[in-house]
Amino acid sequence: MARYPTNGLTLAQANTIATAALAKGRALKLLPLTVVVLDAGGQMKAMQREDGCSLLRLEIAQGKAFGALSLGLGGRELARRSQAMPGFVNALSDLAAAKGMGAVPVQGGVLAVDAAGVILGAVGISGDVSAQDEVAAIAGIEAAGLQPDTGDPA
Numbered sequence: 001m002a003r004y005p006t007n008g009l010t011l012a013q014a015n016t017i018a019t020a021a022l023a024k025g026r027a028l029k030l031l032p033l034t035v036v037v038l039d040a041g042g043q044m045k046a047m048q049r050e051d052g053c054s055l056l057r058l059e060i061a062q063g064k065a066f067g068a069l070s071l072g073l074g075g076r077e078l079a080r081r082s083q084a085m086p087g088f089v090n091a092l093s094d095l096a097a098a099k100g101m102g103a104v105p106v107q108g109g110v111l112a113v114d115a116a117g118v119i120l121g122a123v124g125i126s127g128d129v130s131a132q133d134e135v136a137a138i139a140g141i142e143a144a145g146l147q148p149d150t151g152d153p154a
Helices: 011-027 057-071 075-084 086-098 130-143
Strands: 034-039 044-049 109-113 119-126 147-149
Touching: 011 034, 011 044, 011 119, 011 130, 034 057, 034 130, 044 057, 057 075, 057 086, 057 109, 057 119, 075 086, 075 109, 075 130, 109 130, 119 130, 130 147
Parallel strands: none
Antiparallel strands: 034 044, 034 119, 109 119, 109 147
């Protein structure tokens, strides 16, 4: 009998990412955060929303993760491209909307990469300013033993 692959982002890793990201947010005294962890296929693997989050934080966090995952680029690079090529990013957003998703091209969408450089998923966080959301995402990804890719050139 055929089986689906099980060598991608694990549920344990996804839960570690979300929990550690929220812990980082509390340590930094950030505003309440929503964390979304998507696997490489764009499916939600974990989500946690702190008490006191404002409306649409889930959709924004998911859009940050989905945007990064869609092009294999961290949120910082997506933000740069949205400035340089707004038509392209608008088309990406339209395509994401056709799939029932959003694409939010700003900091806070971070790819989760294994030691071999394979993208296992993406993390999106929303609640504070995007730069702080990204700090929490990085902490979560590193806590799971993975490497964050923010979209900054190496």
